Amino acid sequence: MIIGVLNGPNLNLLGTREPAVYGTTTLDEIVARCGAVAAELGAEVRAFQSNSEGALIDQLHTWRGVACGIVINAGAYTHTSLALRDALAATSLPFVEVHLSNVYAREPERRHSVLASGAIGLVCGLGASGYEFALRGLVQTLRSRS
Numbered sequence: 528m529i530i531g532v533l534n535g536p537n538l539n540l541l542g543t544r545e546p547a548v549y550g551t552t553t554l555d556e557i558v559a560r561c562g563a564v565a566a567e568l569g570a571e572v573r574a575f576q577s578n579s580e581g582a583l584i585d586q587l588h589t590w591r592g593v594a595c596g597i598v599i600n601a602g603a604y605t606h607t608s609l610a611l612r613d614a615l616a617a618t619s620l621p622f623v624e625v626h627l628s629n630v631y632a633r634e635p636e637r638r639h640s641v642l643a644s645g646a647i648g649l650v651c652g653l654g655a656s657g658y659e660f661a662l663r664g665l666v667q668t669l670r671s672r673s
C-alpha cells in the first residue's frame with residue numbers, strides 16, 4: 528500500500544524558522560518518521576514537497592492509480608487553491624489534511640480550508656506528530672474499507 532505525503536509552500540523551511548509556531552522538527556525528519564510508521568503498518572510512503580502550485584498538482588496526477596491515499600499539508604494553498612482541490616478530486620484518492628499549527632486558533636483567513644470538505648479527516652495543532660496520526664488514521668480507514 529503506497530501513501531503519498533504531499534507538502535506545500537515553505538514547509539521545506541521547517542525547523543529553521545518560526546519554531547514557536549511550527550516546531551523544531553525538519554521536513555526530512557517528518558518524512559523519515561512517516562516512512563518508519565508506514566513500514567510498521569506494512570505500507571510505503573512517497574513524499575513530495577514543492578513551493579509551486581503546479582508542481583504539487585502534477586505530483587498528485589502521478590499518484591493516480593499508484594497511491595492508495597494521501598496525507599497532505601498544502602500550506603497556505605490550503606486556504607486558496609481550488610486548483611489543488613480539483614486535482615485531489617481528480618485523483619479520487621482518500622486524503623487526510625494535516626496542519627502543524629491549530630489553524631482555527633490563528634488569523635481568520637487561516638480558519639477556512641478549501642480542501643477539507645473532500646478529506647476523510649483532518650489533524651491540526653499537534654505539530655510534527657500530526658503527520659504520524661494522519662498516516663495511521665488514513666491506513667486504518669483504507670484497511671477498514673477493503
Ligand code: CA2
Nearest residue numbers: 537540541544545602603626627628637
Ligand atoms: O500549520 C500548518 O501546517 C500550515 O499549513 C503551515 C502553513 C500555513 O500557511 C498554513 O496556514 C498552516 C505555512 C508553512 C510555513 O512554514 C514555515 C516553516 C518555517 C519557517 C517559516 C514558514
